[in-house]
Amino acid sequence: MIEINIISALSDNYIYLLRNTEKNITSVIDPGEAEPVEKILNQKGWHLDEIVNTHHHYDHTGGNAKLRDIYGSKLIAPIYEKERISNVDIFVSDNDIISISGIETRVIHTPGHTIGHVCFYMPEENKLFSGDTLFYLGCGRVFEGTMEQMWSSLSKLKTLPDNTLTYCGHEYTASNAKFSNHLDPNNELLKIAFSEIKTKRANLEPTIPFNLGKEKKINPFLRVDDKVFTNSIGLNTTSVSESFKEIRLQKDNF
Ligand SMILES: [Fe+2]
Numbered sequence: 001m002i003e004i005n006i007i008s009a010l011s012d013n014y015i016y017l018l019r020n021t022e023k024n025i026t027s028v029i030d031p032g033e034a035e036p037v038e039k040i041l042n043q044k045g046w047h048l049d050e051i052v053n054t055h056h057h058y059d060h061t062g063g064n065a066k067l068r069d070i071y072g073s074k075l076i077a078p079i080y081e082k083e084r085i086s087n088v089d090i091f092v093s094d095n096d097i098i099s100i101s102g103i104e105t106r107v108i109h110t111p112g113h114t115i116g117h118v119c120f121y122m123p124e125e126n127k128l129f130s131g132d133t134l135f136y137l138g139c140g141r142v143f144e145g146t147m148e149q150m151w152s153s154l155s156k157l158k159t160l161p162d163n164t165l166t167y168c169g170h171e172y173t174a175s176n177a178k179f180s181n182h183l184d185p186n187n188e189l190l191k192i193a194f195s196e197i198k199t200k201r202a203n204l205e206p207t208i209p210f211n212l213g214k215e216k217k218i219n220p221f222l223r224v225d226d227k228v229f230t231n232s233i234g235l236n237t238t239s240v241s242e243s244f245k246e247i248r249l250q251k252d253n254f
Pocket of ligand 1: 055113132236
């Protein structure tokens with residue numbers, strides 16, 4: 001069993017500090033800055049063994065160098081971003097089975113937000129670290145890949161078990177919930193989630209992690225292959241990736 005410390009960083013990023021007490025291994029996923037991570041490591045008296053990146057954006061990697069300097073941690077990052085992330089010790093690619101904090105983890109290549117983006121799935125822990133590919137009630141902006149690639153990446157995540165707890169890279173949930181509710185106002189499950197989200201954010205609590213099974217029923221970006229849903233929101237598109245593109249563009253301009 002792994003302990004996960006959620007660290008808020010920069011304006012709305014989340015850094016995840018993973019601790020395997022049994023094996024005495026500590027890892028950090030996407031340290032956008034070093035200081036808040038260092039502070040907790042000092043408080044707990046832990047050494048940082050591994051730094052893991054989902055993609056090259058600075059708000060996910062900005063703390064790599066300083067943490068590596070202090071702790072001599074091993075840096076694990078996607079091979080597809082080797083030109084964009086420095087000093088990587090272990091490159092990973094799609095379907096690799098690796099160890100993060102001593103826990104078996106599958107690498108899932110999810111191009112779209114960036115070309116080389118990967119997610120990390122821990123089957124025994126039912127946990128997914130989705131970076132900027134899947135957000136609670138949303139998905140990442142498509143900066144480097146195509147809309148088709150982003151949809152295909154989200155489809156891969158959709159195949160993971162319903163009991164998966166998802167840890168994403170940003171606290172964008174309130175804004176995503178407003179958009180989802182605007183699009184799909186009669187979805188009862190979404191209404192309940194929206195109200196829970198409002199309460200959590202009013203108390204400045206993270207809305208992370210979120211349940212993937214529920215997400216498959218309320219996140220519009222995961223439902224573009226459901227004809228009943230796309231018809232109900234008035235989409236007259238000819239393909240699933242067209243529907244995805246339409247919803248992504250609507251959200252970009254919401
Ligand atoms: Fe990003």
